[in-house]
Amino acid sequence: MKLTAIAAAVLTAAMAVPASAAEFSDGKVKIGILNDQSGVYADFGGKWSYEAAKMAAEDFGGKVRGVPIEIVTADHQNKPDIASNISRQWYDREQVDAIMELTTSSVALAVQGISKSKKKINLVTGAATTELTGKQCSPYGFHWAYDTHALAVGTGGALVSQGGDSWYFLTADYAFGYSLEEQTAKFVKSKGGEVKGSVRHPLSTTDYSSFLLQAQSSGAKVIGLANAGLDTANSIKQAAEFGIVAGGQRLAALLFTLSEVHGLGLDAAQGLTLTESFYWDRDDQSREFAERFFKRTGRMPNMVHAGTYSGVMQYLKAIEQVGSDATEPVAKAMHEMPVDDVFARNAKVGANGRLISDVYLMEVKKPEESKREWDYYKVLATVPGDEAYIKPAESGCELVGQ
Amino acid sequence: MTTIFDVPVQAFLGQLLIGLINGSFYAMLSLGLAIIFGMLKIINFAHGAQFMVGAFAGYLLLKGIGVGYWPALILAPLVVGLASAAIERIALSRLYNLDHLYSLLFTFGLALTLEGAFRYFFGASGQPYAVPKELAGGYNLGFMFLPKYRAWVVLASLVICIASWLLIEKTKLGAYLRASTENPTLVRTFGINVPLLLTFTYGMGAALAGLAGMLAAPIYQVSPLMGSNLIIVVFAVVVVGGMGSILGAIITGYMLGILEGLTKVFYPEASNIVIFVIMAIILLVRPAGLMGRDA
Numbered sequence: 001m002k003l004t005a006i007a008a009a010v011l012t013a014a015m016a017v018p019a020s021a022a023e024f025s026d027g028k029v030k031i032g033i034l035n036d037q038s039g040v041y042a043d044f045g046g047k048w049s050y051e052a053a054k055m056a057a058e059d060f061g062g063k064v065r066g067v068p069i070e071i072v073t074a075d076h077q078n079k080p081d082i083a084s085n086i087s088r089q090w091y092d093r094e095q096v097d098a099i100m101e102l103t104t105s106s107v108a109l110a111v112q113g114i115s116k117s118k119k120k121i122n123l124v125t126g127a128a129t130t131e132l133t134g135k136q137c138s139p140y141g142f143h144w145a146y147d148t149h150a151l152a153v154g155t156g157g158a159l160v161s162q163g164g165d166s167w168y169f170l171t172a173d174y175a176f177g178y179s180l181e182e183q184t185a186k187f188v189k190s191k192g193g194e195v196k197g198s199v200r201h202p203l204s205t206t207d208y209s210s211f212l213l214q215a216q217s218s219g220a221k222v223i224g225l226a227n228a229g230l231d232t233a234n235s236i237k238q239a240a241e242f243g244i245v246a247g248g249q250r251l252a253a254l255l256f257t258l259s260e261v262h263g264l265g266l267d268a269a270q271g272l273t274l275t276e277s278f279y280w281d282r283d284d285q286s287r288e289f290a291e292r293f294f295k296r297t298g299r300m301p302n303m304v305h306a307g308t309y310s311g312v313m314q315y316l317k318a319i320e321q322v323g324s325d326a327t328e329p330v331a332k333a334m335h336e337m338p339v340d341d342v343f344a345r346n347a348k349v350g351a352n353g354r355l356i357s358d359v360y361l362m363e364v365k366k367p368e369e370s371k372r373e374w375d376y377y378k379v380l381a382t383v384p385g386d387e388a389y390i391k392p393a394e395s396g397c398e399l400v401g402q
Numbered sequence: 403m404t405t406i407f408d409v410p411v412q413a414f415l416g417q418l419l420i421g422l423i424n425g426s427f428y429a430m431l432s433l434g435l436a437i438i439f440g441m442l443k444i445i446n447f448a449h450g451a452q453f454m455v456g457a458f459a460g461y462l463l464l465k466g467i468g469v470g471y472w473p474a475l476i477l478a479p480l481v482v483g484l485a486s487a488a489i490e491r492i493a494l495s496r497l498y499n500l501d502h503l504y505s506l507l508f509t510f511g512l513a514l515t516l517e518g519a520f521r522y523f524f525g526a527s528g529q530p531y532a533v534p535k536e537l538a539g540g541y542n543l544g545f546m547f548l549p550k551y552r553a554w555v556v557l558a559s560l561v562i563c564i565a566s567w568l569l570i571e572k573t574k575l576g577a578y579l580r581a582s583t584e585n586p587t588l589v590r591t592f593g594i595n596v597p598l599l600l601t602f603t604y605g606m607g608a609a610l611a612g613l614a615g616m617l618a619a620p621i622y623q624v625s626p627l628m629g630s631n632l633i634i635v636v637f638a639v640v641v642v643g644g645m646g647s648i649l650g651a652i653i654t655g656y657m658l659g660i661l662e663g664l665t666k667v668f669y670p671e672a673s674n675i676v677i678f679v680i681m682a683i684i685l686l687v688r689p690a691g692l693m694g695r696d697a
Contacts, residue, residue, distance in 0.1 A: 040527075
């Protein structure tokens, strides 16, 4: 009797493995983290996002429905052609099931196009453009963490309510800078604010003193920095030097995260206003996650790192629920399932693939207010997800309403 | 309000001063380049990287062993100079007999290697370096707020430029240097160690870049890419001034800095190309540069 029971158990177990494995292509779930690991965005996302993705896989138990999870990574050097080649290779030859992170808008759009045509899931955390969930949306494409619209609403709209009602823009002289300025200006005006002017600076300028001087003499209450990366860092550092914040004007960085604040130091960055969708010191859950992240990387996560963790987690949860890694059902589940984890609380995914979660307007602390390393932000306002992101119905994505 | 070409005279004066500050960096960097090219006939593409290493040396001295700004101002260039002298001895000196292209490629490779290595260890977003306490704050000049540190940079660069020029044009050491570039064989017959002089020259040129980097650390983010952004402009300055002309490099550095500053007021979008437009014009009209001798 006992023998029969054991035999039956063994038999069931033996049958169970091939049965479930059959639902999974090549017997594993493989996720590719593709981003900039050597250029200007290497700290913004970079290998830290890869680490966050590995954490998610480990926290999930290393396996989903008994099938091992594997995370791979590559550096796209901010070049869409390189990114396209890597994604094709991953999808065609290396059985990668989904590609994530994808810092830099041009890269994200290219890879989303490829994923769409190959019917694969991609999840963007590092790129800003709203096109990903607008005209160029994909039924298998998801956009996590932030976008230019959320940044504009957060910094542009919410800051006006805080009294910053006249603006002057320092704008990087290329498409990204223009669109950031335009969107932010729109929200400033819609809240009753005024735009006093703007100056366009070439990409990768080292000295901003002339531009800052023009911004200073404009008398605007807020100087909006519609640039990115090292350009923003240098503008802020030099603004501190020329006493702009000390003189009563407020600096608002339109795309700036914890990683860059850390690079700049509080002396230069104090008083800066910015928008992020995650802060590690938000509650016990986020602190616990951040401490574990810190142990592995020596730094605290910003919204891109935490967003990548959340994206990988959600993808695995969807697979768990569906019991397969087939694209169509998993994408469907990801659209329907609520998102509730360390990154996004009570969040949902729109029909256009946009994760709709709260964003926070932050102010960088003064050095004396900071109690420990990485204690950088004061939360000025919380912008609910529904206000921060374009409504799926108005996004221009043709999938909405189908 | 008084205006010059529709720009308030106060803004105009402010921009003029800022141009002078940027010109100081251009002058210091192009000076080192001009010295190396003038004496060694090497186009030193690693100059931007040496500038960056200078800034990082300052940062590491402070962060690692607590050495402050003032000692680092001496130590950082020394580190860069000695390391570069060693590189000249080990590698660069073997390339003198070959075509110029080889040394150009070597220094270019060196620059990429250095930038890559620093980016690997320190990331791309840069490290902070605070303005020294003595120089924090600034003066209100009425037409603009002049940070004390910027004033110091202008002063320091003027002193350095004049001192370097005097060293090369007016001292015995300078005379040896110039002689050994004209006719190394002849100078050697007088019992002067020419290879040692060349090593010294390269080390000194690189140390100047390191010093400029150290001066720049409190103004710009100390980042692995800080040199590559500047180096192309500096090459243009050297070409306009006349390849190898030290005085030409200094004067052109200040001049183009001011011109660039003014462009930022009148037509900001063009501010990063104005220097190259001037370079193209100068090359057409005076191929040897403003103060260069015709080859």
